[in-house]
Amino acid sequence: MRRATRFIILILSLCSGQRSDHRRSSCSRCDLHLSCNCSYGELSHVPMVTDEALSLDLSFNNITVVTDNDLTGHSRLKVLNLHGNRLAVIHPLAFDSLWSLEDLDLSDNQLKALNHQWFWKLEALQRLNLLNNLYSCLGSPPLFHGLVRLRRLLFGGPTLKELRRGDLCGVTQLEELTVEANNLTIYDSGTLGDIWPLGRVTVSLHGPFLTNTSLASAMLDDVSYPETSITLKDLYLKGPESVAPLKASAKKRVRHFSFYKSETSDESVVDLLVVLDGVPVTRLNFEDITLTGEGRWETANWTDHKSLDEFLFKNIVVLDLFKFSSLLQLKFVLQYLRKISVINCKVYVMPCQTSQLLVNLQYLDLSNNLLTDLTLAETLCDKSSTLEDLRVLNISKNPLRSLSKMNRLVAKLTKLTHLDISGTGYSSMPSNCSWPSSLRYLNISGAKLTNTSHCLHTNLEVLDLSFNDLKSFSMDLPVLRELHLSGNKLLRLPSGQHFPSLQTLSIQSNTLNWFSYSDLQSFRRLEDLRAGQNKLICSCDFVPFLQSQLRGEAGIQLSDREDSYVCDSPLYLQGAVVSGVRLSVVECHQVVFVSVSCGLALFVGMLGSALLWRLHAFWYLKMIWTWLKAKRSSQKRRRQKDTEDTEALLCFDAFVSYSERDAGWVENYMVPELEEPSKEDSGIPGSSHSLTLCLHKRDFLPGRWIMDNIMSAIERSRRTIFVLSENFVQSDWCRYELDFSHFWLFDAGGDAAILILLEPLSKDDVPKRFCKLRKLMSSTTYLEWPQEEERRPEFWRSLREALRGENE
Numbered sequence: 001m002r003r004a005t006r007f008i009i010l011i012l013s014l015c016s017g018q019r020s021d022h023r024r025s026s027c028s029r030c031d032l033h034l035s036c037n038c039s040y041g042e043l044s045h046v047p048m049v050t051d052e053a054l055s056l057d058l059s060f061n062n063i064t065v066v067t068d069n070d071l072t073g074h075s076r077l078k079v080l081n082l083h084g085n086r087l088a089v090i091h092p093l094a095f096d097s098l099w100s101l102e103d104l105d106l107s108d109n110q111l112k113a114l115n116h117q118w119f120w121k122l123e124a125l126q127r128l129n130l131l132n133n134l135y136s137c138l139g140s141p142p143l144f145h146g147l148v149r150l151r152r153l154l155f156g157g158p159t160l161k162e163l164r165r166g167d168l169c170g171v172t173q174l175e176e177l178t179v180e181a182n183n184l185t186i187y188d189s190g191t192l193g194d195i196w197p198l199g200r201v202t203v204s205l206h207g208p209f210l211t212n213t214s215l216a217s218a219m220l221d222d223v224s225y226p227e228t229s230i231t232l233k234d235l236y237l238k239g240p241e242s243v244a245p246l247k248a249s250a251k252k253r254v255r256h257f258s259f260y261k262s263e264t265s266d267e268s269v270v271d272l273l274v275v276l277d278g279v280p281v282t283r284l285n286f287e288d289i290t291l292t293g294e295g296r297w298e299t300a301n302w303t304d305h306k307s308l309d310e311f312l313f314k315n316i317v318v319l320d321l322f323k324f325s326s327l328l329q330l331k332f333v334l335q336y337l338r339k340i341s342v343i344n345c346k347v348y349v350m351p352c353q354t355s356q357l358l359v360n361l362q363y364l365d366l367s368n369n370l371l372t373d374l375t376l377a378e379t380l381c382d383k384s385s386t387l388e389d390l391r392v393l394n395i396s397k398n399p400l401r402s403l404s405k406m407n408r409l410v411a412k413l414t415k416l417t418h419l420d421i422s423g424t425g426y427s428s429m430p431s432n433c434s435w436p437s438s439l440r441y442l443n444i445s446g447a448k449l450t451n452t453s454h455c456l457h458t459n460l461e462v463l464d465l466s467f468n469d470l471k472s473f474s475m476d477l478p479v480l481r482e483l484h485l486s487g488n489k490l491l492r493l494p495s496g497q498h499f500p501s502l503q504t505l506s507i508q509s510n511t512l513n514w515f516s517y518s519d520l521q522s523f524r525r526l527e528d529l530r531a532g533q534n535k536l537i538c539s540c541d542f543v544p545f546l547q548s549q550l551r552g553e554a555g556i557q558l559s560d561r562e563d564s565y566v567c568d569s570p571l572y573l574q575g576a577v578v579s580g581v582r583l584s585v586v587e588c589h590q591v592v593f594v595s596v597s598c599g600l601a602l603f604v605g606m607l608g609s610a611l612l613w614r615l616h617a618f619w620y621l622k623m624i625w626t627w628l629k630a631k632r633s634s635q636k637r638r639r640q641k642d643t644e645d646t647e648a649l650l651c652f653d654a655f656v657s658y659s660e661r662d663a664g665w666v667e668n669y670m671v672p673e674l675e676e677p678s679k680e681d682s683g684i685p686g687s688s689h690s691l692t693l694c695l696h697k698r699d700f701l702p703g704r705w706i707m708d709n710i711m712s713a714i715e716r717s718r719r720t721i722f723v724l725s726e727n728f729v730q731s732d733w734c735r736y737e738l739d740f741s742h743f744w745l746f747d748a749g750g751d752a753a754i755l756i757l758l759e760p761l762s763k764d765d766v767p768k769r770f771c772k773l774r775k776l777m778s779s780t781t782y783l784e785w786p787q788e789e790e791r792r793p794e795f796w797r798s799l800r801e802a803l804r805g806e807n808e
């Protein structure tokens, strides 16, 4: 047996082929939108996932291989992410069934060589990420030849050594091109030159910028167009001529330059400004830059940057912060700028002098810095006018405390439309404020406000008060279009009467229990409501209402995810998504349900009882039960009888069945007459022998069940005398006796029953259901108790004869 099983297993494993020598685990972490997130699962193989999946995230696992049947059947899959595994082998046909795939991420793996066959069938592919693997070249034949829809391409890594002409054959236009070429040593001029139009280009050229500037120049020359935004990454710009390769881009009149994750010195900044002299650059971004200088850049003040519009500094680390001489040095550039962002650069002040240079500035973002109430006053030139053209001011995420001081400072910015003071330390609102009349957008989210006041401007169109400590909000804002109140402690929706123009309201993550149709009705223009993640009470009124809202039946769109509407109570529904909740009638109309069902049950019960009573069902039931018992014990006794002597068991001559009401007659007439030897009969031989009667009153064993008593009495008696009368017919016990004796009679055969009519009683006086009695009365002759004294001896004689009958 065991050997057979082993054999079958062997056969099976042979049949399933060499390729599935492992047991594939499965992953079912898919959401409503068929997006399956199987990342961080410690998987060593591609898991089994539903064929329906549209998006499959396998990033950060330990997958080393993709076999040719790991992904078969996934013809609907649009996104496949294998980032951050240890992939070394991909079967040439592994992706063949992924006809719909639009986004493929193979970055951060250990692929030593790329195979053009992987991508053959991926005609829908729009984004391909091959960054950071172990390949040193793209290889031939050209990898991307069939990818006609490709718009985003990312490749390269620390091991990429060469890029050859023709490597990118077939790639015609891209929105995004990222090439990591920090260690690139061979570049055929023109390799990237056929791609046009080209949206954004990011190139990491650490090594070439340091040691092989002609290679860097050749590459930049190939990707630079006036409309293309160029980002240079991982540069180390120090010393003379370090920015020389940029001349290639400058010559092509590139307008958007970004530097990312690089290090630079004062000297190189000056060089850069010189290289860009006269070039129509409009935007310069510096992100994640370490500056080793002191900001001494004025030697470039002769250069021309009239076209510069926008400066962005983000996450800049100035190593010598205390020696840094402020942006004042860039005076010759600052006057032209219209947009400056200095984000997360540890700025604690921008001197008023600098602010006053920014005569054309419309947009100032100083978010995520160290401005205080005091230094903000300096930055916005407390006493004199400045930044008169400013439209947008973003001072969010600064340690500011006083809303009234800030309000005083911005009051003079007469063109200000957007003010972002989110993430500040403002905890209270003055009762009155004076905002520029132009202000339309105010963001005070993530502050510490506990109340609101008339400080809020009446011309506001967008107001964000989310993530504060507000318990209520009501204020007349006639032109407000957007109101954000998420992350507060509101219990109710605000009343719509205050916001006649409101179109968008978000009130997620509050303590809202419910809202009603009339609440929504009070907003005249509301189109978009976000009210998820609240403590909803799933009552019978609210659930159907919210479900109809979620289905969009009311004209107002609940635009947050359906599964963010979750019941908080009642307890048994806690955590249930409202759209899936089905409340039953029992829960929703409890009082009505209970009263109706009780009433109904009562009615049915009564009706049933009446019916049963009318049909004598109880009597019949009792009868059936008795009948069954009797049948059983009579069988038992018959078995006994077969072994023992019948006569020994019979100890009575007759069992007398009578109604309690006829007891007088039985005790006064019958017992004395039959049990005592009669004088007249003494002459007749045998007649002197007295009869023994079994009477229930006298001979039943106390403590036994009455039915048992009746049955054994009947069985131990030779005959049964029924004393029939009106009373008898009415007595239940008599009926049992009658009925049981019927068996007995039947079993014993012959005339074991003797009927005595105590009063005239015709067969028709007996109720129909006593069919046995009726039958008996018609088949057996009965003795009638004579009313006349003189006929009674005759009666007794007949009775005695009947009783002795068979014995003699």
Ligand SMILES: *[C@@H]1O[C@H](CO)[C@@H](O)[C@H](O)[C@H]1NC(C)=O
Pocket (backbone or CB within 6 Å): 041, 042, 043, 060, 061, 062
């Ligand atoms: C992957 O496997 C290596 C060794 O095989 C192990 O050290 C590592 O913890 C695994 N990583 C995960 C995420 O399972």
Ligand SMILES: *[C@@H]1O[C@H](CO)[C@@H](O)[C@H](O)[C@H]1NC(C)=O
Pocket (backbone or CB within 6 Å): 157, 158, 159, 182, 183, 206, 207
């Ligand atoms: C260049 O390659 C060497 C090894 O080949 C590696 O150690 C180094 O990190 C690479 N340089 C960069 C900037 O990635």
Ligand SMILES: *[C@@H]1O[C@H](CO)[C@@H](O)[C@H](O)[C@H]1NC(C)=O
Pocket (backbone or CB within 6 Å): 343, 365, 367, 368, 392, 394, 395, 396, 418, 420
């Ligand atoms: C202000 O800056 C923050 C953080 O940098 C940003 O999230 C927000 O969008 C900016 N606000 C505006 C109005 O641009």
Ligand SMILES: *[C@@H]1O[C@H](CO)[C@@H](O)[C@H](O)[C@H]1NC(C)=O
Pocket (backbone or CB within 6 Å): 396, 422, 423, 443, 444, 445, 446, 462, 463, 464, 484
């Ligand atoms: C308000 O600022 C926060 C944080 O900067 C941001 O997340 C939010 O989108 C802004 N609100 C609006 C309406 O722009």
